[in-house]
Amino acid sequence: MRAPWKLLFLSGLIFMLSSCSTTTIDDYAQNSPVFDPTTFFNGSLSAHGVLKDRSGKVTRYFNATINAYWNNGVGTLEERFVFNDGEVQFRNWTLTPNGKGYNATAGDVIGTGKASVSGNAMQLDYVLEIAYKGSPLQLHVEDWMWQVDNKVLLNESTLRKWGFKVGSIQLVIVKNE
Numbered sequence: 603m604r605a606p607w608k609l610l611f612l613s614g615l616i617f618m619l620s621s622c623s624t625t626t627i628d629d630y631a632q633n634s635p636v637f638d639p640t641t642f643f644n645g646s647l648s649a650h651g652v653l654k655d656r657s658g659k660v661t662r663y664f665n666a667t668i669n670a671y672w673n674n675g676v677g678t679l680e681e682r683f684v685f686n687d688g689e690v691q692f693r694n695w696t697l698t699p700n701g702k703g704y705n706a707t708a709g710d711v712i713g714t715g716k717a718s719v720s721g722n723a724m725q726l727d728y729v730l731e732i733a734y735k736g737s738p739l740q741l742h743v744e745d746w747m748w749q750v751d752n753k754v755l756l757n758e759s760t761l762r763k764w765g766f767k768v769g770s771i772q773l774v775i776v777k778n779e
Contacts, residue, residue, distance in 0.1 A: 630723035630748070637722050637749040639697060639704065642777065643670040643679055651757070651773025658770075662686055668775070675699055712740055722749045730761075741768065753777040 649666040662685050669680040677697035684690055697704040697717070706715035706726055715728025726745040731738050742762045749755050759771040 625746075627718040627720040627723060627725045630721035633721035633723065633748075635722055635749055635751065637719055637724055637747070637755075639677060639717075639719065639724065640672050640675075642749060642755060643668075643677055643697070644672060645670060646778040647775055648778055649681075649683075649757075649773050649775045651771055654770045654772070656766075656768050661769075664773075666773075677704070723747060739763070747775075 647668040647670060649664075649668060651664055651666075652660045653662040653664070655661050664683050664685045666681055666683040668682075671678055676699075677695075679695040679697070681693045681695070682690065683693070693708050693710060695706055695708045697706055700716075702720075703716065703718040703724075706717050706728060708715075710731050712729040712731055715726055717724055717726040724745075724747040726743075726747070728743050728745075729740050730743050731740050733739070740763075744760045744762070745757060746759075747755055747757045753776055755775040757771070757773045757775060759773075760767060761769040761771070
């Protein structure tokens with residue numbers, strides 16, 4: 603009879619600990635420079651980053667080019683990634699204003715991602731489908747971006763499956779103009 607109570611207690615403890623996220627986009631409201639996606643994501647950009655496994659070990663690194671532009675308030679980011687093993691990936695984002703932020707879609711994103719902007723930060727949540735060992739795998743991605751100055755944006759992404767962290771991505775995006 604003790605085992606079900608232990609399981610219930612541990613489940614409750616895990617739930618409480620996992621729901622103790624304290625950072626919100628509004629925490630950055632007073633930070634500057636103020637991040638305006640229509641200004642920063644406009645023109646030619648480059649990105650440089652690393653992919654880490656769940657233990658924090660770097661497993662891959664990449665360089666990317668980004669061509670970004672806006673038409674009638676809707677943004678497009680055309681991304682080309684080149685990984686250290688020679689793999690090339692493409693992703694084209696569409697950012698559509700939705701009030702305080704943006705709806706974000708891409709070919710390998712399931713459904714619509716939601717982006718919020720405040721102060722110097724943008725937070726984007728979405729589900730990304732990747733190929734893993736020859737099969738499709740859906741990961742929840744939480745992106746945090748912080749504009750450092752007129753030309754530099756830092757990005758940190760947490761990758762999760764079933765609520766568990768399975769990896770992360772750190773990168774810097776630089777305006778080329």
